Amino acid sequence: MEKENNNHKINYLRLSVTDRCNLRCMYCMPDEGIDFVPHSDVLSYEEMLHLVDVSVHAGIRKVRLTGGEPLVRKGFVDFLDELSSLEGLEEITLTTNGVLLTDFAADIRACGICRINISLDTLRPERFLQITRRDYFEKVIQGIQEAERVGFDPIKINVVAIRGFNEDEILDFARMTLDKPYHIRFIEYMPVGEHNSWSNEKFISTDEIKEKILEIGGLHPVLSNPFDGPAERFRLEGGKGEIGFIGALSNHFCESCNRLRLTSEGHLRGCLFSDSEIDVKGPLREGKADDYLIRLITRAIESKPKSPKGMSPEMRKCVRHMSSIGG
Ligand code: SAM
Ligand code: SF4
Numbered sequence: 530m531e532k533e534n535n536n537h538k539i540n541y542l543r544l545s546v547t548d549r550c551n552l553r554c555m556y557c558m559p560d561e562g563i564d565f566v567p568h569s570d571v572l573s574y575e576e577m578l579h580l581v582d583v584s585v586h587a588g589i590r591k592v593r594l595t596g597g598e599p600l601v602r603k604g605f606v607d608f609l610d611e612l613s614s615l616e617g618l619e620e621i622t623l624t625t626n627g628v629l630l631t632d633f634a635a636d637i638r639a640c641g642i643c644r645i646n647i648s649l650d651t652l653r654p655e656r657f658l659q660i661t662r663r664d665y666f667e668k669v670i671q672g673i674q675e676a677e678r679v680g681f682d683p684i685k686i687n688v689v690a691i692r693g694f695n696e697d698e699i700l701d702f703a704r705m706t707l708d709k710p711y712h713i714r715f716i717e718y719m720p721v722g723e724h725n726s727w728s729n730e731k732f733i734s735t736d737e738i739k740e741k742i743l744e745i746g747g748l749h750p751v752l753s754n755p756f757d758g759p760a761e762r763f764r765l766e767g768g769k770g771e772i773g774f775i776g777a778l779s780n781h782f783c784e785s786c787n788r789l790r791l792t793s794e795g796h797l798r799g800c801l802f803s804d805s806e807i808d809v810k811g812p813l814r815e816g817k818a819d820d821y822l823i824r825l826i827t828r829a830i831e832s833k834p835k836s837p838k839g840m841s842p843e844m845r846k847c848v849r850h851m852s853s854i855g856g
Contacts, residue, residue, distance in 0.1 A: 538787060539830045540590040544577060545793045546605065547597040552626050553662040554650075555726060556689060556718060560662050566794045574608040576813055578615065580791060583819050585617035587826040589789070593622045593646075597793065600629040606636045613641045622646065624687070628665045630672030638679040646685040646714070647673055651695050652702070660694065685712040685773070690733040696741075703742045706770030714760065714773040735761070735776035748772065789829055797829040805832065 548571075553560045572580070581592055592612070599605055613621055623637065627647040637645075649669055651657050657666035676684050688695070688702050702713045715738045720727035742748060748763035751771055761774045790798040795810025807829045809822060 538588065539789055540588055541593070541787045541789070542581065542584050542589045542591070543593045543595055543788055543790045544581065545596050545791065546577065546594055546599045546608070547571065547602040548793045549601050550596060550598040550626070551601050551628050551663065552598065552665065554626075555660055555662070556691070570794045570810075572791075572793060572795045572810060574604060574611070576795065576810065577608070577791075578611055579813065580795070580809060580822070581612060581618070582615055583822045584789075584791075584826055585615065586819070587823050587830065589826075590618065591620040591622070592618060593624060595624040598626050598628070599623060600625055600633055606633060606640065609637060609640045609642065620644070624648065625672075626661075627669040627672035627676075628663075629668075631668065631675045634672065634675040634681070635679045638681060643680075643682060644685070645676055645681045646687050647676065648687040648689075649673070650689050650691070651698055653698070656695065683710060683712045683771070685714050687714050687716055689716045689718055690738055691718050692731045692733050694731070696733055699738055699741050700745060703745060703765065703772055706765055706768045706772055708769060710769045712762075712771040712773055714775060716775045717777045717779060719777050732778070734779040735774040736779065738774065742772065789826070797826065799829050799832045807832075 548566050550558065581589070584592075594609070594612075596602075609621070609623075612618070621642055622644045623642060624646040625648070627649065630647070634645075647669070649657075650660055654664075654666040657669070658664050673684065673686070686702070686705075690696065690699065699715070702715075705711055706713055715735065717735060718727060718732050739748060742765075746765045748765065751762040751764050753760070753762055759775060759777070761776070763772050763774075764770075765772065791809070792798065792806070795813065796806035796808055798806050807825055809825050812821060812825065
């Protein structure tokens with residue numbers, strides 16, 4: 530049965546399949562000195578399948594696989610194949626940095642996955658190297674092309690907007706939706722992770738991004754679906770694609786947040802901005818019954834904050850790196 534919090538359904542689980550990654554995005558993880566979760570503490574694929582199955586009984590209908598970078602974990606496609614045959618899940622999606630998509634896009638699509646989010650913050654190779662500390666720009670572009678070739682629809686491109694870094698590319702990304710069926714989603718830069726270099730000066734609000742985009746044309750609202758959660762969706766006049774906004778900091782996020790997060794080490798989080806977690810791996814490994822696990826999941830749902838009132842962006846810091854939570 531779907532559980533409610535704040536009178537809306539919590540039906541969406543973001544599952545971080547690994548905290549490892551082949552990029553080192555400045556806003557997500559440091560270049561060196563990262564304490565990765567020991568392999569024995571990372572949920573096995575079998576454990577993940579079990580927990581997703583149990584989550585379905587607690588009302589979860591959509592799972593997004595994220596990380597770290599999900600495609601760097603060995604056996605990911607086989608896991609996806611098994612996950613896609615679980616009963617009760619209506620949608621499985623994937624967030625990836627795109628680096629390995631030329632290798633895996635066709636196999637992922639063959640598992641019946643149709644929707645994919647690819648993160649790309651700049652269309653300039655030198656800036657890509659600067660933000661990700663890795664020289665894989667071309668691989669990501671080829672990965673996006675491969676995703677299109679094998680039929681992902683829609684292809685969503687996540688762009689974290691950062692002042693002084695890519696604000697001058699906002700219109701280039703928006704214009705892409707005129708010719709391409711891509712959904713460009715602008716994400717507000719969030720102060721997550723100990724080594725995050727977030728500051729008020731680097732923050733650009735969705736309102737400011739929208740205002741900028743109005744220079745090329747009006748934004749026409751697109752009807753959202755029950756899985757959209759906090760994303761606002763629009764289309765430019767005559768555009769083939771869409772433009773979306775995740776105003777994680779500036780908008781009333783809690784009221785529409787339909788997400789639950791499961792970290793790669795098996796901790797449930799009700800909110801990205803709170804470090805409160807419930808360990809489900811421990812009870813799972815102790816052999817606790819599914820009813821017990823369902824109660825833990827329900828507790829995580831009920832613990833989701835009801836409102837962001839009184840929280841300034843500076844206060845909403847969470848200590849874990851984004852790569853270990855999954856965004
Ligand atoms: N590695 C995959 C990727 O980059 O798409 C999946 C994991 S990543 C943590 C998921 C999303 O979180 C990405 O779109 C990334 O841009 C976003 N993200 C990471 N750190 C962020 C931050 N500090 N503020 C806003 N978004 C962030
Ligand atoms: Fe890796 Fe994604 Fe974090 Fe970048 S945002 S370091 S690609 S997990």
